[in-house]
Amino acid sequence: MIELQGVTKSFGSNHVLRGVDLTIPRGESMVIIGGSGTGKSVLLKCILGLVRPDGGTITLDGQDVTTGDRDAFLARFGMLFQGGALFDSLTVWQNVAFRLLRGALKRPKAEAREIAIEKLRRVGLGPQVADLYPAELSGGMQKRVSLARAIAAEPEIIFFDEPTTGLDPIMAGVINELIREIVTEMGATAMTITHDMTSVRAISDRVAMLHGGKVRWTGEIAEMDTTSDPYVQQFIHGRPDGPIESLR
Template identity: 80%
Template sequence: MTRAMIELEGVEKAFGANAVLRGVNLSVGRGESMVIIGGSGTGKSVLIKCILGLVKPDAGTIRVDGADATKGDRDAFLARFGMLFQGGALFDSMTVWQNVAFRLLRGAQKRPKDEAREIAIEKLRRVGLKSAVADLYPAELSGGMQKRVGLARAIAADPEIIFFDEPTTGLDPIMSGVINELIREIVGEMGATAMTITHDMSSVRAIADHVAMLHDGVIQWTGPVEEMDASGDPYLEQFIQGRAEGPIEAVR
């Protein structure tokens, strides 16, 4: 078995008196697509932000490709990642292509403007957007198009690891299907390791190799997606079936 790309051990994080993560253990294999499910406010985003160093965990270790994520050259570390944010998080002062090519226009991966623009348009095409979109501003796009631009920006510098934070939230079922398919295809052809946060079960089935359920600050269940329906775990079953009654309290 190959070494895990991302390894979390006993990761804890509290905001004041609110302990969001209470010892998360998780391992994501190289080239694997891991989907983390869990109710709103269970700390899924916090977990991803801990890995990226946007949030500093209180305890535990995070290793990426065998190396401690909190040590070493931060720029080189971040250059291996791409991230699609929940709301797109596109820079609204820049045009679409400048957003996509952001990493290619400055810093260590800087290249000539024309070349960066060409790559941006190529990535936009990859997510199904025409080159005419390149010179528009993010505010002029629909929600689905913004998500696609966010996706194009996440993959622009060919990262080894891609995070998707609720990629289908706020989209209609058809657009959700399109985005899920794109994620699956892109992760597959790039050979990247992917970690997706979602509470949309159709996304889980479309994207995941492995599934992990986060509840009450710990990983409640983890395993291959095929075993998800016969897990016998009452928490996971309640979540998959979307029942109001069960071990997970509906009122949080």
């Protein structure tokens, strides 16, 4: 569904992406792993068109993502941001229904609220939270609201940027389970950026290892533990010695 060929991106002398080749099949959950600063977030921004690559091609269903109707293109995506990124001045339901209250996806206010409450229910939150503000919620509840917002418009593709950051192990497990269930129910194509190996094992069909601006390895989740690739083995086991240099 999404294909990247030879994608490069530099910021001055910092060569972040050095020729990324990656295919994300329709209806599968792809997780991108790699250390901090390896270009995972830049790669995601390139796919969304927030950052223009210096070279290479990125296609969605065979169409170049840099051409065509921008609004129609973005309407196909949902996004769960690393920090939640809820709007403090909007109530919970208004956050969830943000895309449904404006633009090409605009719905009547009453309908948008009804959809928001249903999506909140899907992530385990009752209607009593709908009129609260984000500051009145715990971190775990805020993450659930963000997930509800990501799926509110029934997107074909969902991006998850470090979905369990800042959560305790139990809540992280809950979020991972919700992500897996929702992606499967919707039949959505998912791309997740994370360095949390628990999340990788819980939500992925396929895994890609990004290091040094290139995809060093990609394969099914069942192959990750048995691959002989030294980058993958060092990363998943957290070893200080190996081809990935540690700052010591």
